[in-house]
Amino acid sequence: MSFKPHYIYARVSEIPVEKLKSKGIKGVILDVDNTLTTHDAPQPSPWVRKWLDQLEQAGIKTMILSNNNKGRVLPFAEILKLPFVAEGKKPLTIGYEKCAKLMGCAPNQLAMVGDQLFTDIWGGNRFGCMTILVEPIQEETMFFFKAKRFIEKIVLKDMPRRQL
Numbered sequence: 001m002s003f004k005p006h007y008i009y010a011r012v013s014e015i016p017v018e019k020l021k022s023k024g025i026k027g028v029i030l031d032v033d034n035t036l037t038t039h040d041a042p043q044p045s046p047w048v049r050k051w052l053d054q055l056e057q058a059g060i061k062t063m064i065l066s067n068n069n070k071g072r073v074l075p076f077a078e079i080l081k082l083p084f085v086a087e088g089k090k091p092l093t094i095g096y097e098k099c100a101k102l103m104g105c106a107p108n109q110l111a112m113v114g115d116q117l118f119t120d121i122w123g124g125n126r127f128g129c130m131t132i133l134v135e136p137i138q139e140e141t142m143f144f145f146k147a148k149r150f151i152e153k154i155v156l157k158d159m160p161r162r163q164l
C-alpha cells in the first residue's frame with residue numbers, strides 16, 4: 001500500500017514536459033479539483049492552458065480523471081478540449097484502466113498528476129503508473145478536507161521533495 005508519490009511539484013506548470021518525455025511518458029492523466037482549478041470554479045487556472053499546449057507539442061496525450069460528477073467535469077473538459085472520465089472512483093483502478101485504454105498507453109507509459117494522496121496518488125501507484133503530487137491550488141475550508149490534509153501532512157512529513 002503506497003501513498004508515496006514519485007515526484008512532488010508546487011503546481012502542474014512546474015512539471016518539466018521534456019523530462020516526462022525522456023522518462024518514456026506518453027500520456028498524462030489529470031485530476032481537476034485543486035489540481036487544474038479551485039473547487040467548483042468553472043474556468044481552468046490561466047497557466048494550465050500553456051502547460052497543456054507544451055504537452056501536446058511534445059506528443060504527450062492528456063486526459064482528465066475526476067471523482068467529481070459529469071455535470072462538473074464536462075464543461076471544464078470542453079473548455080480545455082480534453083477527453084475525460086468522471087466519477088472515476090479513485091483510488092480504485094477502474095478509472096485509470098479506462099484512461100489507459102482511451103489513450104492506448106500501458107500503465108508504465110502514464111503519469112497521474114493530482115493533489116490528493118489517498119485518491120490520485122494511491123490509485124496511480126496501484127495501477128502502476130508514475131505518480132506526481134501537486135500542492136492544492138486552494139486550501140479547502142470544510143472540516144473533512146482539513147482533517148484529510150492533516151493526515152496527508154503526517155504521511156508526507158519525512159518525504160523529501162523529489163523532482164524529475
Ligand SMILES: [Mg+2]
Binds near residue numbers: 032115116
Ligand atoms: Mg483534486
